[in-house]
Every structure is written in structure tokens, then in C-alpha cells.
Amino acid sequence: MSTSTAPASGTRRSRRRAEDVAGLGTKRALVFVTPALLVIALFLLFPALWTIYLGMTNFRLTGLAAANTEFVGLDNYAQALGDKSFWNSLWLTVIFVGFSGVLGQTLLGFTLAWSTRRIVGWARTLLESVVLAAWVIPGSVHAFLWIALLDRRGGTLNALLGTDGKAWLIEHPMTIIVIFNIWVGTAFSMQLFSSALSAVPPSQMESARMAGASGWEQLRDVVLPNIRGHVLTNTLMITLWTFNTFTPYLLTAGGPNGKTEILSVYIYKTAIPGGQLGFGAALSMIMLLINLGIALLYMRIGRSKK
Amino acid sequence: MSTNPPSFGRQLRKVLGRTLFIVLLVVIGIFFALPMAWLVVAPFDANPTMAVKWPEWTLGNFQRLAENPYALGSIGNSLIIAIGTMLITVLLATIASYALSRVRIPGRDGLLYGMLLLSSIVTGTAAMVPTFQLMNAINLINTHTGVMLVLAGGLLPTVVFILKDFMDSVPKSYEESARLYGAKPYQILSHVVVPVARPGIAFVAIWTIVQVWGNFLVPFLLLRDPTTQPAAVMMYTFYTESGQADLRLISAFSLIFALPVILIYFFVNRKFGFRFYGGIKS
Numbered sequence: 138m139s140t141s142t143a144p145a146s147g148t149r150r151s152r153r154r155a156e157d158v159a160g161l162g163t164k165r166a167l168v169f170v171t172p173a174l175l176v177i178a179l180f181l182l183f184p185a186l187w188t189i190y191l192g193m194t195n196f197r198l199t200g201l202a203a204a205n206t207e208f209v210g211l212d213n214y215a216q217a218l219g220d221k222s223f224w225n226s227l228w229l230t231v232i233f234v235g236f237s238g239v240l241g242q243t244l245l246g247f248t249l250a251w252s253t254r255r256i257v258g259w260a261r262t263l264l265e266s267v268v269l270a271a272w273v274i275p276g277s278v279h280a281f282l283w284i285a286l287l288d289r290r291g292g293t294l295n296a297l298l299g300t301d302g303k304a305w306l307i308e309h310p311m312t313i314i315v316i317f318n319i320w321v322g323t324a325f326s327m328q329l330f331s332s333a334l335s336a337v338p339p340s341q342m343e344s345a346r347m348a349g350a351s352g353w354e355q356l357r358d359v360v361l362p363n364i365r366g367h368v369l370t371n372t373l374m375i376t377l378w379t380f381n382t383f384t385p386y387l388l389t390a391g392g393p394n395g396k397t398e399i400l401s402v403y404i405y406k407t408a409i410p411g412g413q414l415g416f417g418a419a420l421s422m423i424m425l426l427i428n429l430g431i432a433l434l435y436m437r438i439g440r441s442k443k
Numbered sequence: 444m445s446t447n448p449p450s451f452g453r454q455l456r457k458v459l460g461r462t463l464f465i466v467l468l469v470v471i472g473i474f475f476a477l478p479m480a481w482l483v484v485a486p487f488d489a490n491p492t493m494a495v496k497w498p499e500w501t502l503g504n505f506q507r508l509a510e511n512p513y514a515l516g517s518i519g520n521s522l523i524i525a526i527g528t529m530l531i532t533v534l535l536a537t538i539a540s541y542a543l544s545r546v547r548i549p550g551r552d553g554l555l556y557g558m559l560l561l562s563s564i565v566t567g568t569a570a571m572v573p574t575f576q577l578m579n580a581i582n583l584i585n586t587h588t589g590v591m592l593v594l595a596g597g598l599l600p601t602v603v604f605i606l607k608d609f610m611d612s613v614p615k616s617y618e619e620s621a622r623l624y625g626a627k628p629y630q631i632l633s634h635v636v637v638p639v640a641r642p643g644i645a646f647v648a649i650w651t652i653v654q655v656w657g658n659f660l661v662p663f664l665l666l667r668d669p670t671t672q673p674a675a676v677m678m679y680t681f682y683t684e685s686g687q688a689d690l691r692l693i694s695a696f697s698l699i700f701a702l703p704v705i706l707i708y709f710f711v712n713r714k715f716g717f718r719f720y721g722g723i724k725s
Contacts, residue, residue, distance in 0.1 A: 156544075156546070156547065156615070157545045157546050158545070158618045158619045159545060159621070159622055159628045159631040159632070159636075160628060161542060161545050161546050162546070163548060165542070165628060166542035166545070166546035167542075169538040169539055169542035170538075170539045170543060172538070173535040173536060173538075173603060176531070176535060176592060176595055176599060177558060177561070177562075177596055177599050177600060179592070180574070180577075180593050180596025181562060181565050181597060182561060183573075184565060184570040184573035184577055185564070185573070187573040188573045191576060196576075248467075249471065252464065252467070253468075263472070264472050264475075266709075267472060267475045267479070268475050271475050271479065273704055273705055274482075274657075274701045275659075275675055275701060276657055276675065277659055277674070277676070277678040277679050278482070278700055278701045281678065281682055281697055282478040282481055282482060284493075285485075286477065286478045286481070291493045292493045293477065293478075293480070293493070293494045293495045294477075296494040320474070320475065320478065323475075381566040381568040381569060383567070383568050383659065404568070404572065405571060408572045408575070409575065409664065414572055414575075417572040418573060420572075421569055421570065421572045424569040425569045425570075428565075428566065428569055432563045432564050436556075436560065
């Protein structure tokens with residue numbers, strides 16, 4: 138570009154002008170950006186800030202406090218810390234995220250990516266497409282497909298296993314939503330690891346093989362060190378999404394007896410049908426802080442990689 | 444190194460290992476396909492059951508769906524919400540990303556990353572209470588506008604971020620020559636930049652529609668009136684309220700609701716590749 142030959146003293150200025158070849162100027166640029174920022178500020182930033190305020194009130198949808206909202210300071214947080222259901226839901230969330238996201242999706246996704254590398258084209262396409270389709274189908278349909286699969290009378294699983302009358306969703310609710318979430322989310326890990334594996338230098342694999350390294354040794358000494366960054370990205374992304382998912386609600390509505398009441402479901406039940414908006418907001422705030430922690434960790438790792 | 448042929452034991456181990464490996468992949472394949480088999484078969488079965496079985500082929504289930512005002516209405520609502528959200532998001536993101544690409548507003552990079560960070564922290568789940576409260580206060584409960592704005596707010600940071608990348612790659616010489624002919628900045632945007640950046644804009648438009656089409660929580664929270672609810676919520680209501688009373692309707696509904704996204708996804712994925720699509724679900 139002709140402007141790149143500008144004298145060194147004015148390089149910065151002219152580069153700035155060189156980007157703006159249409160002559161937009163800072164003022165007009167701000168006008169262009171404002172509508173998007175306004176929507177983000179109102180419907181993303183404001184709710185976050187409003188949570189802080191709302192969490193310190195006793196706001197309710199019905200009853201006396203609905204008309205007379207009072208500022209209660211940190212009472213809601215104190216209530217949460219002393220609330221058995223809260224701790225229970227947090228514990229269930231840890232189990233849910235740990236088993237379905239961190240362990241299940243990551244391991245199964247890696248297994249798929251690793252083992253489909255060298256199988257014939259059509260088999261690979263078929264397998265990948267099925268895994269992807271599970272990811273793409275909308276949540277409500279996901280849920281119904283699994284309800285049909287696990288149905289007590291005449292569900293596919295009972296028909297296959299000959300266990301007619303077994304109520305999977307009532308007898309093993311937590312295990313089921315963990316497996317369900319692995320089924321839904323594995324596609325992401327599979328694809329991430331597939332592209333990571335294709336970037337491992339073939340020369341390193343070759344020399345490891347020449348040196349007589351077994352499959353497991355190749356994996357440990359060549360592949361894993363090469364894709365460490367991807368493993369971290371995958372783990373943090375999945376943790377964030379799994380922590381925030383609401384889809385298990387469609388399957389079990391948190392039941393039976395709160396056995397699948399993960400944090401997102403607990404907040405919904407407390408705040409909307411339960412009407413305790415203030416207390417629900419305090420719980421939301423805790424969720425926001427955990428999200429912030431995960432996101433900061435992710436950004437920090439991203440920066441150190443550069 | 445020995446030049447002997449591989450021993451029998453070693454060969455056996457190899458064959459066993461391969462067999463085990465294939466069995467493992469088949470089992471994983473069945474695990475993923477099994478729940479979906481219902482979606483493929485039941486909609487075309489004259490008498491679907493919860494279990495997958497060989498169907499008595501018919502298209503009658505789709506006719507029942509077409510006759511049900513709630514089901515049909517909810518698919519209409521889904522379309523309105525998806526297209527509306529897409530229009531708001533893509534329009535605002537296009538002008539914003541163009542400006543951010545061409546002009547170095549003070550703190551631009553901080554703004555971009557700050558927005559992305561914000562959108563990954565303030566998810567629909569974590570923000571449901573304040574969002575409900577906010578929409579209640581400004582009377583947008585039971586309106587499609589409310590749902591569209593909330594969804595657009597959540598999607599905009601990511602969409603602006605992707606589009607800015609596209610805008611950065613639009614050759615600036617085009618704009619320069621347009622300007623020499625006396626075009627105004629907004630004319631350059633609409634007549635020069637947008638046509639060149641069209642693949643990127645099309646991509647974010649499709650991506651937005653897919654995200655919104657399947658979204659359950661936001662409409663579930665904000666739309667209490669059944670006539671306003673999209674298919675994602677209506678499907679849930681159908682099988683919680685009517686139970687399995689009408690599997691014929693539910694099966695056809697599931698397929699009609701899932702199919703567009705599956706088709707779009709495989710089309711987009713082939714066209715744009717995963718690195719682009721999967722990497723930005725954040």
C-alpha cells in the first residue's frame with residue numbers, strides 16, 4: 138500500500154489513517170458501535186449488576202415482601218451458606234460437571250479422535266456424523282429422545298434389555314443425566330482433539346515409532362505434550378458450559394426429591410416457581426462469580442500460551 | 444533386530460487388539476445412534492411407541508401436526524424469534540464490527556475482549572433471575588421483542604468478534620477507490636464492504652439462527668402465554684402436560700423441529716469447517 142512508505146516520524150498516525158480508508162473517523166465510528174453496545178449493556182451488563190443489588194434484598198414475587206421490598210444486606214448469602222439444599226445442589230453440580238464434562242466428554246472425545254484417525258473413510262464419516270448430530274439436535278428434542286429411550290413401559294432400553302418396568306430416571310437419575318450430557322456434548326471434544334491431533338508433527342511420531350515406542354508410550358511422550366494447550370482449552374470450555382447447562386431440567390425437573398437439582402435448576406426453582414427473587418439472585422451471584430473464575434483462568438492460560 | 448517372521452503369539456495379540464478396537468467403536472457408535480433411532484423411525488410410524496420398532500409407514504403424523512394450532516403456532520413463533528434475533532444481531536454487529544475494524548477507538552481491544560469475557564460469565568442460566576426481573580419491570584414479559592433482545596445481547600459480543608475478523612480481511616483498496624468516486628462512509632459500507640464480507644455475514648446469520656432455534660431457557664422464562672411460545676418450549680409442555688398421550692404428534696413435532704438445524708449444521712460445517720464453528724460456541 139502506498140501509505141506504508143510514509144516517513145518514520147508519522148508512521149503511527151498514518152497507519153491509523155491507512156486502516157480507515159473510508160474516512161469514518163472516530164466520532165462516526167462511535168456512532169456505529171453504540172447500538173450494539175447499548176443492547177449489550179442493557180441485556181448483559183445490567184442484569185449482572187442488577188444481580189448484585191437484587192441479591193441484597195428480600196424481593197419476592199408474591200406475599201408481603203412483594204409490595205414492601207427491603208434491603209437485607211448479606212442475609213441472603215448467610216441464608217445460602219446455612220442452606221442444606223444449596224450445598225447439596227453445589228455438590229451435585231460438582232459431580233455432574235466432573236463426571237459428564239471433565240471426565241466423560243473429554244475422555245470419550247479423545248478416544249474417538251484418536252481411534253478414528255486411521256479407520257476407513259466412510260466408517261469415520263458415519264461415526265463422526267452420529268456424534269455430531271447428537272450435539273446439534275435442539276435441547277427439547279434431546280430430552281424427549283432420552284425420555285423415549287428410558288421410558289418405564291416400553292422404552293427402547295427396557296425393550297432391548299428385557300427389563301420392562303424399570304424406571305431408569307427414578308432409580309438412577311444422576312447417572313442418567315451424566316450419561317445424557319456425555320452423549321450431548323462429546324462432539325465438541327472430538328472435533329477439538331481431531332484438529333489438535335492432525336497438527337502433531339508426523340516426524341516426531343515417526344521417530345518415536347522407529348525407537349520402538351508402544352502406542353501408549355507414543356501417546357504419553359509425543360502426543361500429550363503436543364496437545365496440552367488443547368486439553369486445557371477443552372477442559373475449561375466444557376466446565377463452563379456444563380456448569381451452566383439447564384437441559385437436565387427437561388429430563389428430570391430436578392427430581393426425584395432433588396436428586397438432580399444442579400445449581401442452575403435450584404436457582405430456577407427457588408426464584409421463579411418459588412418466587413424468592415432476592416434469594417435466587419444471591420444464588421445467581423455465586424454462579425456468576427464461579428463463571429468469572431473459570432473465564433479468568435481460561436484467559437490467563439490463553440495469554441501465557443502466547 | 445531379528446529378521447524372523449512375527450511369532451504366532453504376537454500375531455494373535457495384534458488380531459485380538461484390532462477386534463477389540465472395532466468392537467469398542469461399534470459400541471460407541473450404537474450408544475450415540477440409539478436415542479436418535481427414534482427420531483428417524485417414529486415420525487413415519489402410524490402407531491409409534493416409546494420403543495424403536497419397525498414402523499407401519501405413513502405420513503399421517505405430519506398431517507396431525509399441521510392440524511394442531513398450538514404446534515403450528517409454536518413453529519411460527521420459533522421462526523419469528525430466530526429471524527428477528529438474527530436481524531437485530533447481524534445488523535448491529537455489522538456496523539459495529541466495521542467501525543471497530545477500521546477505526547482504532549481508544550481501548551478498542553480491551554472493549555472487544557471485555558465483551559467476550561462478559562458474555563461467557565453472564566450466561567442465560569446465571570442471569571435468569573435479574574433478566575426475569577428486568578423484563579418484568581419494563582413490561583416485556585410475554586413479548587417476542589423481549590426474548591429477541593435478551594438473546595441478541597448474549598450473542599452480540601461473539602458475533603461482533605467474528606465479524607471484525609472478516610472485516611479486517613476485506614481489501615481496503617476497494618474502499619479507497621469508492622471514496623475517490625465520492626462515496627459516503629455508509630454507502631461504502633453498504634455497497635462495497637457488506638457485499639465483500641457476505642460469506643462472513645451469512646455465516647454469523649446462520650450461526651445465530653441455530654443458537655436461537657434450540658434455546659429453551661430464555662423463552663421458557665419470559666414467555667408464559669402459550670400462544671407466544673416457540674417450539675422448544677411447546678414440545679416440553681406437550682410431553683409434560685399431555686404425557687405420552689399423543690406420540691404421533693410429538694414424533695412428527697420432534698423431527699420438524701430438529702431437522703432444519705441438522706441440515707443447516709452439516710451444510711455450514713462442510714462449508715466453513717469446524718475450527719470456525721465449534722470454536723466459538725463459547
